[in-house]
Amino acid sequence: MMSLDDLKRAVARAAIEYVPEDCIVGVGTGSTANFFIDELAGIKHKIRGAVASSETSAKRLQGHGIEVVSLNEAGTLPVYVDGADEITRHLHMIKGGGGALTREKIVAAASKKFICVCDASKLVDVLGKFPLPIEVIPMARSYVARQLVALGGQPELRMGFTTDNGNVILDVHGLQIMNPVELESTLDHIAGVVTNGLFARRGADVLLLGTTEGIKTMVA
Ligand code: 5RP
Numbered sequence: 001m002m003s004l005d006d007l008k009r010a011v012a013r014a015a016i017e018y019v020p021e022d023c024i025v026g027v028g029t030g031s032t033a034n035f036f037i038d039e040l041a042g043i044k045h046k047i048r049g050a051v052a053s054s055e056t057s058a059k060r061l062q063g064h065g066i067e068v069v070s071l072n073e074a075g076t077l078p079v080y081v082d083g084a085d086e087i088t089r090h091l092h093m094i095k096g097g098g099g100a101l102t103r104e105k106i107v108a109a110a111s112k113k114f115i116c117v118c119d120a121s122k123l124v125d126v127l128g129k130f131p132l133p134i135e136v137i138p139m140a141r142s143y144v145a146r147q148l149v150a151l152g153g154q155p156e157l158r159m160g161f162t163t164d165n166g167n168v169i170l171d172v173h174g175l176q177i178m179n180p181v182e183l184e185s186t187l188d189h190i191a192g193v194v195t196n197g198l199f200a201r202r203g204a205d206v207l208l209l210g211t212t213e214g215i216k217t218m219v220a
Helices: 004-018 031-041 055-063 101-109 138-150 180-188
Strands: 024-027 049-052 077-082 111-119 132-136 154-157 168-173 193-196 206-211 214-219
Touching (some): 004 031, 004 077, 004 206, 004 214, 024 101, 031 077, 031 111, 049 055, 049 101, 077 101, 101 132, 101 193, 132 138, 138 154, 138 168
Parallel strands (some): 024 049, 111 206
Antiparallel strands (some): 206 214
């Protein structure tokens, strides 16, 4: 019987095929991204380095002797590999369970290809069962929360958590996200919102989904 970790490890290994030689690769955050970092260590002599989407991933990369490059130095990246909290067949995602959504969205935006690596439990028909993370400037927390209630959500402050950018996270429960592209834009227009965890305008390009029957590949 394969465990969730076995599935995550398998998709992380499969994602290595998408990393071109001699490149700087974009690296996500979370338990599946950690497996990818560990796999990347096996080909570290074939790549120039990595751009990390969090301080945690940067430390893990460095621990393997992989050079961490700033995005400003690296320029456009050929590929970004990251997990997701939920993903649809259209390759729209909710991300930010680990609180790294802002840097993840930036590195994804600067990458030609987004390879999403997930175990099968993450595939959903409609986004929203997983509470939608929203990174907010601390002074705007209450204002943003009221706007989210007006949109039909139930925001909850992620207690004891500060993002790598010094902000707070509101996790929004109770949303059934029928139009993720539209909601992503709406949320971005609330003053005080830094980033929302919908990755729909720029979704994934390839999904490597770990199932007990093997890895399924979906392309946008
Ligand atoms: C972190 C993220 C992660 O990609 C997401 O939470 C999935 O994590 P995991 O691979 O541990 O399930 O968005 O901010």
